[in-house]
Amino acid sequence: MRLHISQLASVASAILILALGNCHSASSDSSGTKTQNTYTIAQANTTPSTRDKWLWPFASTSIWNMPIGSKAVYTPANIKKATYALADLELFYRLKDSDPRRPVYGAGSFGPGRCTGTFSVNISLPIPNNLIVPDATSVPYYTPNNASAFLMPDGRTIEQFEPLARCTAGGPVYGWRNPWGGVDIYGDGIPGGHLGSGLSSIGGSIRRGELTGDKPIRHALKVDLWGEKYLYYSSAVPGYRWPASVADKNAPNQYHGKNPKLVQGALLAIPPSITLRSLNLQTRAGRKLFLALKNYGAYVVDDSGWDAHYLCVEKGVPEEFRATYGYDFETASGSFYEDVMKLYQALHIVDNNRPNNVGGGGTPRAPLAPPIGN
Numbered sequence: 001m002r003l004h005i006s007q008l009a010s011v012a013s014a015i016l017i018l019a020l021g022n023c024h025s026a027s028s029d030s031s032g033t034k035t036q037n038t039y040t041i042a043q044a045n046t047t048p049s050t051r052d053k054w055l056w057p058f059a060s061t062s063i064w065n066m067p068i069g070s071k072a073v074y075t076p077a078n079i080k081k082a083t084y085a086l087a088d089l090e091l092f093y094r095l096k097d098s099d100p101r102r103p104v105y106g107a108g109s110f111g112p113g114r115c116t117g118t119f120s121v122n123i124s125l126p127i128p129n130n131l132i133v134p135d136a137t138s139v140p141y142y143t144p145n146n147a148s149a150f151l152m153p154d155g156r157t158i159e160q161f162e163p164l165a166r167c168t169a170g171g172p173v174y175g176w177r178n179p180w181g182g183v184d185i186y187g188d189g190i191p192g193g194h195l196g197s198g199l200s201s202i203g204g205s206i207r208r209g210e211l212t213g214d215k216p217i218r219h220a221l222k223v224d225l226w227g228e229k230y231l232y233y234s235s236a237v238p239g240y241r242w243p244a245s246v247a248d249k250n251a252p253n254q255y256h257g258k259n260p261k262l263v264q265g266a267l268l269a270i271p272p273s274i275t276l277r278s279l280n281l282q283t284r285a286g287r288k289l290f291l292a293l294k295n296y297g298a299y300v301v302d303d304s305g306w307d308a309h310y311l312c313v314e315k316g317v318p319e320e321f322r323a324t325y326g327y328d329f330e331t332a333s334g335s336f337y338e339d340v341m342k343l344y345q346a347l348h349i350v351d352n353n354r355p356n357n358v359g360g361g362g363t364p365r366a367p368l369a370p371p372i373g374n
Contacts, residue, residue: 050373058189063243063358064203064220065369067295072360074271074348077262084308085340086330088224089315090205091148099126104173107163111143112136114165114174121177129170147193149202157182160193160201190243196302197264198245206313211285212324217292224310227303231255232263240264261349268347269297279342286339295365309344
């Protein structure tokens with residue numbers, strides 16, 4: 001699906017001192033603040049013994065939890081600097097049987113008019129009456145993907161939709177349901193609400209606290225790239241590869257990239273030869289993203305629709321980011337913007353990522369996710 005944002009906030013200059021992992025050397029950033037230049041991911045003895053399925057879902061061997069392997073084969077992605085670094089907001093809800101069930105209809109439009117749909121997607125959800133998800137707008141032009149995931153009252157079934165809207169308190173819910181139906185939160189977590197790829201709404205999402213806390217991000221990420229510039233389509237390579245199961249319906253006209261390996265579902269990662277020192281990242285958040293992209297990578301899940309690089313994040317992450325660091329996650333300038341652009345330019349395609357060889361195989365770069373404890 002295509003994604004557009006019309007307004008960006010200004011960037012502040014505050015940069016905090018890195019406090020993650022094992023630190024080895026230091027340098028000064030542009031503000032004069034002393035910052036750590038290199039550090040390593042937490043080792044096995046610091047990995048928790050269990051995890052919360054809601055905050056860290058799916059099996060340890062899921063694509064979202066499997067680290068890049070030592071036998072990964074990297075090929076250049078040749079991603080260039082974009083005008084904007086932005087957030088593709090994802091919406092997550094845990095449902096209770098005590099709330100009234102409301103029908104779900106397919107969205108009437110991807111643009112404004114999402115809440116005009118009349119086609120039933122054959123499911124109802126127990127939704128609080130006061131839950132509102134605004135429609136897309138024309139002025140300003142704002143058409144968020146709103147990929148969403150609902151954990152059903154049984155505590156294990158996830159229902160996923162895109163684009164999600166609910167314009168009236170107590171009214172119906174609108175959004176196209178992923179065609180695979182419910183997904184088990186204890187399972188592989190591959191299919192979901194990102195309709196540009198068929199991949200999960202919740203797996204790989206940067207959750208609240210992950211960019212601002214002291215712990216490393218211990219899972220793969222998700223990114224949106226501009227199909228017009230990067231994503232490839234032909235009769236032989238129809239715009240996607242495993243684990244993606246589809247490409248955008250308009251992919252034959254929408255995708256004009258030149259690299260047949262860069263399609264929906266491509267696993268991107270930073271090769272071992274590229275280091276924190278060589279990239280000279282200036283922000284703590286940039287360094288956290290570097291480790292995640294080097295050790296777990298990121299899957300391409302949607303078309304950004306314009307000259308912007310998106311990271312998929314839980315709703316509330318940009319506000320938390322601003323409150324912690326004093327500058328914006330969504331930006332077109334500043335130290336964090338420059339870090340994000342360096343990271344995208346460093347990404348390579350893991351070409352031997354396959355169902356029986358997730359992450360490229362070999363020795364994982366990081367410990368596997370611990371068992372789910374709830």
